[in-house]
Amino acid sequence: MTTLLQAEGLARRVSTDRWLFRGLNIALAAGEQLALQGASGVGKSTLLNLLAGLDQPDEGRLLFEGKDLKVMEEDKRLHLRRAAFGFVFQAFHLMPHLTALQNVMVPCLIGGLPIDQAKERAQTLLNALGLAAAYEQFPVVLSGGEQQRVALARALVHRPKIVFADEPTGNLDPITANLALELLCRTCRENNAALVMVTHSEKAAERLDRRLVLTN
Numbered sequence: 419m420t421t422l423l424q425a426e427g428l429a430r431r432v433s434t435d436r437w438l439f440r441g442l443n444i445a446l447a448a449g450e451q452l453a454l455q456g457a458s459g460v461g462k463s464t465l466l467n468l469l470a471g472l473d474q475p476d477e478g479r480l481l482f483e484g485k486d487l488k489v490m491e492e493d494k495r496l497h498l499r500r501a502a503f504g505f506v507f508q509a510f511h512l513m514p515h516l517t518a519l520q521n522v523m524v525p526c527l528i529g530g531l532p533i534d535q536a537k538e539r540a541q542t543l544l545n546a547l548g549l550a551a552a553y554e555q556f557p558v559v560l561s562g563g564e565q566q567r568v569a570l571a572r573a574l575v576h577r578p579k580i581v582f583a584d585e586p587t588g589n590l591d592p593i594t595a596n597l598a599l600e601l602l603c604r605t606c607r608e609n610n611a612a613l614v615m616v617t618h619s620e621k622a623a624e625r626l627d628r629r630l631v632l633t634n
């Protein structure tokens with residue numbers, strides 16, 4: 419199996435004498451699904467952000483398809499992140515001036531997909547997530563759970579090689595959470611996309627291939 423994402427000796431220091439983690443090695447193959455678990459405040463979101471290249475580690479390096487993200491030119495890194503990465507943040511980060519449908523279409527349009535294809539893909543995902551009636555709604559009128567599902571659709575729509583998700587079902591009732599998780603895992607498997615998911619749910623973690631439990 420080829421390694422898609424490799425973290426070597428990753429460390430995050432939060433004060434002079436406090437490290438959240440240090441010397442962390444992770445290798446993730448294409449299509450592999452990893453759950454990040456551990457108590458609140460242990461550093462899961464911090465690690466996810468480092469793995470996604472959204473933040474720089476205090477030590478160590480991150481390779482994507484064998485290339486060190488840090489030494490990559492900025493425009494190449496940006497292009498890679500847009501094309502190959504999908505994100506579901508805890509705070510959703512939807513664009514307030516765009517409708518739900520437009521928000522989901524954005525990654526496809528940035529990637530150069532024709533507008534009708536982007537629309538079709540976005541609609542298919544929104545429908546699967548029970549949001550067929552919300553296409554034209556702006557984020558401000560959507561509930562937390564609805565926004566979270568729009569964010570999930572946006573993370574998958576451009577068929578990234580890897581999806582980073584921070585508690586992607588945290589705001590959903592058990593039935594909707596199950597539906598969203600099912601869609602996330604299935605879509606990643608269909609596209610041979612890797613998945614790194616922070617979760618407090620044992621049931622959610624059990625669906626994935628591997629788990630990494632952070633402790634103090």
Ligand SMILES: Nc1ncnc2c1ncn2[C@@H]1O[C@H](COP(=O)(O)OP(=O)(O)OP(=O)(O)O)[C@@H](O)[C@H]1O
Nearest residue numbers: 431432433438456457458459460461462463464465
């Ligand atoms: N740059 C930083 N400077 C200082 N402290 C930080 C920094 N980044 C993270 N921390 C601290 O590190 C700890 C881990 O935070 P993080 O959000 O990664 O935890 P978590 O495991 O995801 O928690 P939760 O499950 O509650 O979301 C927290 O105490 C946070 O305040």
